[in-house]
Amino acid sequence: xxxxxxxxxxxxxxxxxxxxxxxxxxxxxxxxxxxxxxxxxxxxxxxxxxxxxxxxxxxxxxxxxxxxxxxxxxxxxxxxxxxxxxxxxxxxxxxxxxxxxxxxxxxxxxxxxxxxxxxxxxxxxxxxxxxxxxxxxxxxxxxxxxxxxxxxxxxxxxxxxx
Numbered sequence: 001x002x003x004x005x006x007x008x009x010x011x012x013x014x015x016x017x018x019x020x021x022x023x024x025x026x027x028x029x030x031x032x033x034x035x036x037x038x039x040x041x042x043x044x045x046x047x048x049x050x051x052x053x054x055x056x057x058x059x060x061x062x063x064x065x066x067x068x069x070x071x072x073x074x075x076x077x078x079x080x081x082x083x084x085x086x087x088x089x090x091x092x093x094x095x096x097x098x099x100x101x102x103x104x105x106x107x108x109x110x111x112x113x114x115x116x117x118x119x120x121x122x123x124x125x126x127x128x129x130x131x132x133x134x135x136x137x138x139x140x141x142x143x144x145x146x147x148x149x150x151x152x153x154x155x156x157x158x159x160x161x162x
């Protein structure tokens with residue numbers, strides 16, 4: 001009963017945030033295609049990728065079906081692919097499930113955050129994410145990926161993306 005109530009509240013928050021996320025993607029897409037004299041460093045595509053940053057966003061607890069498993073399986077596949085290509089990888093984990101997995105996988109974890117709870121606050125996320133953004137600006141990584149669950153169609157089905 002409590003789990004169903006928590007899930008319903010989480011789904012309501014997700015639905016309420018969806019229009020904001022869609023608008024942010026639209027604005028970012030328009031900015032990246034705008035013809036201006038100034039190009040923000042985050043919108044510049046680097047051709048020769050030698051080092052990759054990965055932010056893996058998982059839950060702190062495991063009672064969420066295949067959400068963490070599917071996401072981490074996808075991330076592991078990409079990590080093996082990048083390793084085979086000789087690319088260095090720096091990982092940031094958000095959520096204890098991702099942290100434990102990346103530690104067992106032997107990943108180079110440069111920052112991490114756990115214990116966000118049901119209502120995460122932006123100020124807690126800034127520190128770990130800034131580590132990766134600074135690495136990009138300083139040329140330590142050439143591209144930054146975010147591995148997260150992009151849609152949750154039901155408690156049993158979700159899809160992830162790196």
